[in-house]
Amino acid sequence: MSVKMNRKIKRALAFGAVAGAALGVLITFAAASKAVDKKAEAFAKTEKTLKKEKKALEEQVEKQKSIEAAATLSTKGTDDWELLLVNDNYPLDQKYEPELEEIAEGRSVDARIAEDTKKMLSDAKEAGLKMYVLSAYRNYEDQKTVFNETMGDWINQGSTYLDAYEETKKSVAIPGYSEHATGLAMDIVSEDYQDLDDKQADTKESKWLAENCYKYGFILRYPSDKSDITGIVYEPWHYRYVGKEAAKEIMEKNITLEEYLGVA
Template sequence: MWIDDEALARKDRNQKRKFEMLKKIAITLAGIALVAGLVAGGAVGIFVGKRTEAKAVDAKVAKAVKESEAKAAKQSSDKEEKNAVDEEKKKEWNLTLVNNTHPLDENYQPELAEVENGYTFDARAAESLKEMLAAAREAGLSPQICSAYRTIEEQKAIYNQTMQEWIDQGMTYLEAFEETGKSVAYPGTSEHELGLAADIVSSSYGMLDEAQADTEEAKWLEENCYKYGFILRYPPDKISETGIIYESWHYRYVGKEDAKKIMDSGVTLEEYLGETY
């Protein structure tokens, strides 16, 4: 049988080419499989990682929400407690607020005690007023009371007199009414009727004006009044809170503890009690 050597050679070459091609295909497929495995594994890893991270974030958020709720609950509780304390304080006799929006009961009548020179004061605070005046005098000063407790009739007389003085100066009735209200409380809304307020001036200068603040007595009283339970009731630049101009002579008894807090913080009685005039 004749064998074509050339044909055998061609056949051998073709088989080698097929083998090489199959090897390349196998390598390629193996590579693809490897990459696919890595990608799949990576995807799973990423998914697992993301899921773990999400759980961690959720836990942090849950913790933050819980802490926030606890804080809010505490703040609410503290606020309720503070409001409760404030409401109780408003009921204390020494912190009774009297102004245009908080008039006295028409039948109100405090038990009075004389302080000096015929001037009377609420009996529960009269000794404190005496002690304050005595301390000022021991310091070499000469304070004197020019007004303390007033009946509603006395308050009416002072109010009407002040209004008439403004009218005599050319003001209309309405203008006089508005101007009078800045320095004299309307009858029924004066702390003097409460029996816990006193006007104290220097014996060397008895005028109720801006110059009174420059006296040594006024300076001493403002600095030391809290020690005896008193406050400067109408401080400077507080007319928007009290409705009354600065009165360096008007002192109100509120008790030692509250007096210190009020004077230290620089607030008015209205602000301290969360009220208005």
């Protein structure tokens, strides 16, 4: 073999060794990068899980605070019974049962507001209006039925169970979180138009209620521009008794019960 050929072979072998070493480095780097990526992915998942658990814990703490606050408010004193707050953050004890009095056939309210309620309905009738109390007191089981039926309607329209639940929450309180269980709330509509939609606000009956309800101790509980506070969409048919003094201030200031109580 010639010296020249010998040199070529040596250069080739040297190049191969360098290339092999470089390839080894690349493979090692790739493996290391993959391992780092896996660790990063695992860390991200762990971090996401921890954040989720932290959020759930914080929500649980806030819920407990709300429950305690609701309990405090409801037992604050007999003079404050009409200001009992019930919403997504302030649940009502399932055992709560007000003393009831019928104000229309098959419709009852807390006996303490019966006189004012009858007077409001009577005055509306004298004004030539046709009020219809679609719903008044509802106990826990009744509320569960209404919630499930409404959720079923959404599912029948093609919504998933989760979406149906979320949509139902916007217009129907979860059992245990409904004002109807207090005996202080009523759904009042026009006898000639009983659909629960925004058009209800255009009826003579709704317009009269919106203007005069405070005189009898009632407020429009879920105004059109306050759903971010109340958690419930606009309901021009849902009226809540809070007492004449509070009702006057709430309606004049265009605020909600939450805002009036300072818990918004």
